[in-house]
Amino acid sequence: PVPQQVEILIIGAGPAGAVAAALLRQQGRQVLVLERELFPRFSIGESLLPQSMAYLEQAGMLQAVVQAGFQFKNGAAFMRDGCYTDFDFRDKHSAGWGTTYQVQRADFDQVLAKEAERFGAEVRYRHEVLAVELARPQGGSRVTVRDADGASYQVDAGFILDASGFGRVLPRLLKLETPSNFPVRGAIFTHVEDGIRGAGFDRNKIRVTVHPKHCDVWFWTIPFAGGRCSLGVVAETSFLEQYPGTPTERLQAIVGEEPSLLALLAEAKWDTPARQIVGYSANVEKLWGPGYALLGNAGEFLDPVFSSGVTIAFKSASLAAAALQRQFAGETVDWQADFGAPLRKGVDTFRTFVESWYAGGFQRIIFHPNQQPEVKRMISAILAGYAWDQSNPFVKETPRRLAALEALCTPA
Ligand code: FAD
Structure with a gap:
């Protein structure tokens, strides 16, 4: 034909x-x-970033997305060894959307x-x-x-x-x-009926929890509308391979090593078999x-x-x-x-932030007790997806700015 x-x-x-x-x-x-x-x-x-809303708007799809009733999102929260810090994306350096889904x-x-x-x-x-x-x-x-x-x-x-x-x-x-210059990492993840009650958990934010013993291993909890949550762990494949069993058993075992997550998910119903993806x-x-x-x-x-x-x-x-x-x-x-x-x-702006996350520097920045509001707003803008906004010094000169801030946040 x-x-x-x-x-x-x-x-x-x-x-x-x-x-x-x-x-x-x-x-x-x-x-x-x-x-x-x-x-x-x-x-x-x-978990979407507010910058994505501009493109949905440009494509004429915003109304359909808003009307679909997804979980509102206004920021990102981070947890390490019982320390909590968060970013509200509405408070950010760059102009534009500060919320998403x-x-x-x-x-x-x-x-x-x-x-x-x-x-x-x-x-x-x-x-x-x-x-x-x-x-x-x-x-x-x-x-x-x-x-x-x-x-x-x-x-x-x-x-x-x-x-x-x-x-x-x-x-x-x-x-x-x-080849990617990142080590080969993988993720194990599922959706749960989360059963999370109480005011201590902000459903409007993704929560990233760092493993208590390994700063390059982290968990995501992404609440959805209707009491469900996406839950996953990311680590080098050599770490994930230590855990035997089905993907669900392995994820449960790793979650069990992080006390705050274990407590948060105490009532969760694990009703969906976990999946694994490696080397992405x-x-x-x-x-x-x-x-x-x-x-x-x-x-x-x-x-x-x-x-x-x-x-x-x-x-x-x-x-x-x-x-x-x-x-x-x-x-x-x-x-x-x-x-x-x-x-x-x-992409390169994000890459520099990702490298800093796994090396530990970005974690020192966000968990540092003294946060400068102006600098925090610049970082908030990047975490909200505004990685192309040249008016943000952390976009314009990402490696230099981030290295300088890491140095400031590192104990002598
Ligand atoms: P996709 O969404 O993958 O769509 C590609 C489509 O192409 C698929 O429907 C597929 O069926 C189709 N296709 C493939 N091959 C063929 C073929 N030969 N012929 C025809 N069709 C084909 N991103 C976020 O923004 N937020 C997050 O929280 C997030 N978390 C993540 C967690 C993990 C563990 C990973 C690995 C990624 C995560 N991402 C996240 C990234 C996100 O998954 C992708 O960036 C996003 O899905 C890319 O969209 P896409 O349209 O490029 O591709």
Whole structure:
């Protein structure tokens, strides 16, 4: 059969793919989204950052997200050895949203994908991209797809946005993957009926709890609406491997080593088998090439500690849609200057913070007894996702500023 034709083909209907599809439809482009799974489907990445709201707004999806009734979020709390500290994202250096949501991704991603369809994107579920022939001499790229019945067909696309998340379709096919310089870490996680009562727990904040003996091992508790909570532990795989049993038994054993978490979850009903994901950090040689760009996790993924993944996914979609608008208007687009470099800028800000977290320096900063309000507001802005705001000294000169602050917070 003759290949189908489409202006823009998007691989994956997660947050990056759905937002890109909506933005491109609003420019009048013809958009086909191919998604391997049937929605709703589980995904990890449940605590959003306020910066992400700007992109939902830009994509015309904000009302649908607000009306879906997710858990309100206004900040992040950190706990170590019984010491508690928190950031209210409404009190921050950068302008813009200071609140957002904590979401079950099965529901959230379905809302976004439906919104993309409402704007006129075609989304085909259980259609998996198998192969890609990029930048053919006769123009465009040819994609081979397997549909829900197992039959193959081809699509010719003017441009491809790879939003396939950990599927990483183009990085794998084009061998763009480069090793991440982070040690190999993994996460074990589940959803519980949390049974948390009392005023001591702020449901409007993600809580990150540091393991009492290992500063590079940490837990997340992300409350959802309706009395449920996402719970997970992140550690180097060598640490996780010490614990025998099912993922649920292993998670329970590690939670059992942290007294505040054990007390918090004393009444929890563990009604969902835990899952494990390892080695998720990934780098790529380049984020774009002739006829394609990599969005969200299909490009780079750092680490979950600052909940930056979905925000970066949205940012990449927004930058790519703006570049494509100019390209389709006949302008020559410098993809490095207009997409790759600006995207990496914010990712690198987060990267410096992630490195400092695991080395212990960032923990010394946030648990330090004397907090300077102005500096705290700058850090709050980055934790709220404003990692591209050059007016923030901790964005403009991340390594230097963070190192100076770490030094101030380190006992002589
Ligand atoms: P995805 O959401 O993964 O979507 C990709 C889609 O592509 C999927 O639906 C998949 O089925 C589809 N696909 C894959 N291969 C193919 C193919 N061959 N053909 C067609 N379709 C395909 N981020 C946060 O913002 N907050 C958090 O709290 C957070 N916590 C995290 C915790 C852990 C342990 C990890 C590992 C990550 C966390 N993240 C978090 C990151 C977050 O999960 C991702 O950054 C986010 O999901 C990226 O969105 P995406 O659209 O790029 O990819």
